Amino acid sequence: MIKKFSYAVLMVVFVIPMFVSPVNVKANGKTLRDLYNNLSKLEKELDEINSDKSMTENRINQIKGNIQSIDKEVIDIERTVENIHTEIKQLNDDIIAKDKETKEFVKYYQLSTGENMYLEYAFGAKSMADFIKRLATAEQFINHNNKLIDDMNELIASQERKSKELAVHQQNIIVKRKELRQEQFKLGDRVVELSENTQSLSEEVRDAKATIRNYEKLGCKPHHVLSECSRIDRDVSFARPTMRGLITCGWFCYSDHRAIDIGGIAGENIYPTANGRVVGITWGSSCGGNYVTIQHNINGRPYASRYMHMAKIYVSVNQVVSKDTVIGTVGGYAGGVDQCTTGPHLHFAIAQGTYAQDFWSFGTHALNPATIINFPPEGGWYSTRYGRY
Ligand SMILES: [Zn+2]
Structure with missing residues (x-):
């Protein structure tokens, strides 16, 4: 009978996990290398976003530079056009002056003779040589003035063309500046978006x-399956967390207590309620003081235990x-540092599930320790860790 029973227990402890484990490995088959790969993927993504961001910022700076040179060019064009207009005005004045000069020259000879000035001036010559000389001089003078006026008119025409070209160019660069400003705003939005992405x-x-x-x-080594190398060693039962103690406040002591308080043992040792692994240590919490959180595997089921208001860890x-x-x-x-205690005691809590995966705070996952560990009722003492108190 005993042999048969032992065999059955062996089946449960060894054979069933053999069938269960491969399924678990498949379900949680992630290795540490997978995490490394995932990390490098994330880092690569972050690098890409960062370089995208700095390229965008460079482009924005380039645009700002372009806008500045357009601003400068617009001012330069306005100044040049203004100078051209002054020059044209001056040329027109000069033309009028030259024209007047010619007309006055002609008028002088017309007035002095009352006849065509060329002939009067020419025929008033004393000799043939004088006649030719006078004719040539008058013609030369008029031709010279006419040539000057032609040149000035040509210059005016060319400066007007230049002024028109500059006006067209100015229109074009103003349009370009507007486009650049729109691009700048769009890229600015993109930088904000990329910054948010890099942060997350x-x-x-x-x-x-x-x-x-x-x-x-x-x-854990790179090839190890994480669920295997971080596995919590299995235990079969819980024990009381101190050698002795007085139950000063149970599960129902007040609403939301969700633990039991063990007093009368100031400075005494605290032990894990079961084999396991320490998964959290908190120092100086305002309500709970210094505390340890331990993860357990009790017959394949995950539990976590917590020990609050500790003097030493x-x-x-x-x-x-x-x-x-x-x-x-x-x-x-x-x-002391801890505001949630009125006297020395151990606040002992148990939660069902895996700490940091299923929960952080014990609250919703907590279960009454007295339902899985033998504790005396409130006001009662125990004096061993195992079995009856
Ligand atoms: Zn408590």
Whole structure:
């Protein structure tokens, strides 16, 4: 009978996990290398966004430079056009002056003789030589003035053309400047968007690194399946967390207590309620003081336990602990760092599930420790860790 029973137990403990494990591996087959790959993917993405961002910022600076040179060019054109107009005005004045000069020259000879000035001037000559000389001089003078007027008219025409060309060019660069400003605003929005992306990606990278560090600390190697190398050693039962103690406040002591308080043991050792691994240590919480969180695997089911108001803590995160490991001592002295205690005691809580995966705060996942561990009712003492109190 006993042999048969043992065999059945062996079947449960060894054979069933053999069938269950491969399924688990398939379901949670992620290796540490997968995390490394994921991290480099995230880092690459972050690099790409960062370089996109700096390229966009460079383009914005380039646009700002272009807009500045257009501003300068517009002012230069306005100044040039103004100078051209002054020049044209001057040329027109000069033409009028030259024309007047010619007319006055002609008028002088017409008035002095009352006849055609060329002939009068020419025939008034004393000799043939004088006649030819006079004719040539008058013609030369008029031709010279006419040539000057022609040149000035040509210059005016060319300056007017130039002025028109500049006006067209100015219109074009003003349109270009408007386009550049629109592009600048659009790129500015893009930089804001990229900055938001880099921020959230940076946070993801930071979290991924922390997760990897945690698995490395647990001894996981790149090829290890994470659910295997970080596995919590199995235990079969819970024990009371101190050698002795007085139940000062139970599960129903007040609403939302969701734990039990064990008093009368100031400074005494605290032990894990079951074998497991330390998954969290908190120092100086305003309500709870110093506390340790331990993850357990009880017959394949995940549980976490928490020990609050501790005076001393002797363990560290990721440390594998057994029921016999002293994790620290009972504190909870009133008036210390911890505002949620009126006297020395251990606030002992148990939650169902995996800490940091299923929950952070024990609240909704907490279960009454007295339903899975043998504790005396409120006001009662126990004096052993196992079995009856
Ligand atoms: Zn409590």
